[in-house]
Amino acid sequence: MITTDGLTKRYGPVLAVDCIDLDVRAGDIYGFLGANGSGKTTTVRMLLGLVLPTSGTIRLLDEPMPRAAHSVLPQVGALIEGPAAYGHLSGRSNLALLDAAGPGGPRRTRRARVDAALEQVGLARVSSRQVRAYSLGMRQRLGLAAALLRTPRLLILDEPTNGLDPQGIREIRDLLVGLHAQGTTVFLSSHLLAEVEQLCTRVGVLDRGRLVLQDELTVLQQPTGRTVVRTPDAERAHGLLDGRVEHRDGDRIVVRRTDAAALNSLLVGQGVRVHELGPERRTLEQVVLAATTESPEVAP
Amino acid sequence: MIVVELRKLLTRPRTWITIALIDALPTLVAVLLALTDVGPRPGTGPAFLSAVLADGTLFPLAALAMVLPLFLPVAVALTAGDAIAGEAQTGTLRYLLARPVGRTRLLVAKLVAVIAFVLLTVLVVAATGFVVGALLLGDAPLSSSVSGTSLTQQELAWRTVLALGYAVLAMLGVASIALFFSTITDSPPGAAMGALAFLIASTLLLTLDAANALQPYLPTRYWLAFVDLFRDPILWRDVGFGVLQQGVYVLLFLGAAWANFTTRDITS
Structure with missing residues (x-):
């Protein structure tokens, strides 16, 4: 759905996006992660033709952009970077204007399209109110409604849950999962790791303009080959497993050993009480932190 | 897209407030003239104003001559300056272009909307001028040309249409300059001020003898040449120069606006 080849954007001396090769496949919910200022928004703008690349190529839905x-x-x-609408018009008029501005989209069915989009994001009740009087969360929903107007095959969303309360975030997440189930591919740019971890099937990580990681989430989170043991008898267990302990942190011991079952029977056979034992999986946060360099806040 | 832009223009309260304010000045002048019966002496004051006390049908032209030098250009510069920069400021520009609306199409639609605004304003001013002129001012069927000979109603009518067309062209020049500035900044007042600064500089240089060599090329030089259309016979020289010159300004600045807007990164 999205492939870029050596996509680069230079603003004067600043290299905002540095030779990235995105690969978003049909049916993905692709999480595009990166700290503020890492080049996410510039990339999104290039995908949509707003910012022209310095070099490299973009293919969207298998056509050149x-x-x-x-x-x-x-x-x-x-x-893109938060919603925008004309404050003196109602939410409904805003969507109707935007729908009329784009190519295609027959006038006859415009009202139905606008109504459906408003219904999807839960704005139907306030659709005739001036956008001026909308809360931040309502504006965000209106922006999503605008994105959904033409029942797109691909959704490119930059921080879609910005400004929403937990209930709203949940609703939007359910909405995206529902759309994905109907075959929509979603490209989700975010700096919220938890959001991406819950929602996405593939992840790309941007660090100071470079794509440092791109893979299936299940691959990134597959077992590390180590086993985590939690036991109240940590001292004894440490002694038993001498030489194989990676590190110990209170009652938590990380053991270099692939076979969890054998480890369990060894410990229990020696009378060590075990609270919890299982293969170690890395959280997305650990994966991302390992891939990115330190102090991303000051990334140029 | 043109329909969308026109709808935006007409649903916006600002459009109508601006037109009402522009319209207020000539109306005020007509009321004052009617109450005091003291007109400017012939040859002084805005064009046609000395004649309207006797013949109210000339008042639409007098009204136009009043708003053309300052009010109308300011309004046009504000509207055209807002065209792209305003969308950039509210953030709607990126959503329009991603819809997608072609950049050239958007620019053309914006230009058409500005022209519609100019036409609307000029028509409202002329219509109000006609009504207040007929109601408040003299109705002696003078219908005289500026040269003193008399014109038939028919002649007066088509010359008025020509004059209106000329005024619209002059405003198109202003609109092009403001539209160009609108594509290089994300601040609507900035774009309007840029265009106005250009016009003010031009007006200033016209009063300066040392700038004689520049004067034929200044955009405001021939603005009021439409008065020549009411001479008998019509004095085409300045009107012709004016049309030519505004045409060059329109092409130049619209070309620059297009070249800039279609190749620019949209980061707003």
Whole structure:
């Protein structure tokens, strides 16, 4: 759905995006992670033809961008760096104007399209109120509704849950999962690891303009080959497993040994009480931190 | 897209407030003239104003001559300056372009909306001028040309249409300059001020003898040449220069606006 080849953007002396090769496949919920200022938004803008790449190529839905923008973008819904709307118009009028601005989309069915989009994001009840009077969360929902207007094949969402309360975040997550189940591919740019971990099937990590990691989430989180043991008799267990303990932290011991069952029977046979024993899996946070260099906050 | 832009223009309260304010000045002048019966002496004050006390049908032209030098350009510069920069400021520009709306198409639609605004304003001013002129001012069927000979109603009518067209062209020049500035900044007042600074500089240089060599090329030089359309016979020289010159300004600045906007990174 999205492939880039050596995509690069240079702003004067600053290399904002450095030779990245994105590979987003049909049916993915792709989590595009990176700290603030790591180049996520510039990449998203290049995908949509707003910012022109310094070098490299982009293919969206198997067509070259930005050359094929006219035929590709109607099938893409986007939320870019927060929502935007005309404050003096109602939510409904805003969507109708945006729908009328794009190519295609017959006038006859416009009202139905707008209604459906408003219904999907839960804004139907306040749709005739001026956007000026909307809360941040309502504006965010309106932005999502605008992205969903043409039932896109690909959704490119930049921080879609910004400004939403936990209930709203949950609703949006359910909405995205539902759309994904119907065959929509989702490209989700975010700096919230938890959000990506819960939702995404594939992950790309951007660090100071470079794509340092890109893989299936299940691959990134597969067992590390080590076993974690939690036991109240940590001292004894440590002694028994001498030489194989990777490190010990209170009652938690990380053991270099692939076979958890054998380890369990060894400990229990020696009378060591075991609370918990299982293969170690890394959290997404650990994966990302390992892949990125330190102090991402000050990344140029 | 053009329909969308027109709808945006017409649903916006600001459009109508601006037109009402522009319209207020000539109306005020008409009321004052009617109450005091003291007109400017012939040859002084805004064009046509000395004649309207006797013949109210000339008042639409007098009203136009009043708003053309300052009010109308300011309004046009604000509207055209807002065209792209305003969308950038509210953040809607990125969503329009990602819809997608082609950049050239958007620019053309914005230009058409600005022209519609100019036409609307000029028509409202002329219509109000006609009504207050007929109601408040003299109705002696003078219908005289500026040269003193008399014109038939028919002649006066088509010359008025020509004059309106000329005024619209002059405003198109202003709109092009403001539209260009609108594509290089994300601040609508900044774009409007840029265009106005250009016009003010031009007006200033016109009063300066040392700038004689520059004067034929300044955009405001021939603005009021439409008065020549009411001479008998019509004095085409300045009107012709004016049309030519505004045409060059429009092409130049629209070309620059297009070249800039279609190749620019949208980071707003």
